[in-house]
Amino acid sequence: MNICQSCGMPMEKEELYGKNKDGSVNKEYCIYCYPNGEFNKPDETFEEMVETCVPFMMKEGYTEEQAREYLNNNLRNLKRWA
Numbered sequence: 001m002n003i004c005q006s007c008g009m010p011m012e013k014e015e016l017y018g019k020n021k022d023g024s025v026n027k028e029y030c031i032y033c034y035p036n037g038e039f040n041k042p043d044e045t046f047e048e049m050v051e052t053c054v055p056f057m058m059k060e061g062y063t064e065e066q067a068r069e070y071l072n073n074n075l076r077n078l079k080r081w082a
């Protein structure tokens with residue numbers, strides 16, 4: 001399964017893939033990060049991305065500390081942040 005190379009979200013369905021400028025599917029990034037050929041927030045830093053993702057992980061049952069540690073370790077390896 002592909003995961004978004006920006007936010008780490010698993011892209012389980014075609015609808016979750018990002019879109020290139022010409023409307024074709026971009027399989028590296030999700031629709032939230034890469035909706036139309038460029039990043040939703042092009043100036044976003046790694047730290048900001050972690051903060052954006054923490055509340056979503058807390059909804060999945062992680063504590064804030066666990067979420068932050070997980071994201072710091074895992075998002076770091078993604079193409080956008082490497």
Ligand SMILES: [Zn+2]
Pocket residue numbers: 004005006007008009029030031032033034
């Ligand atoms: Zn994403």
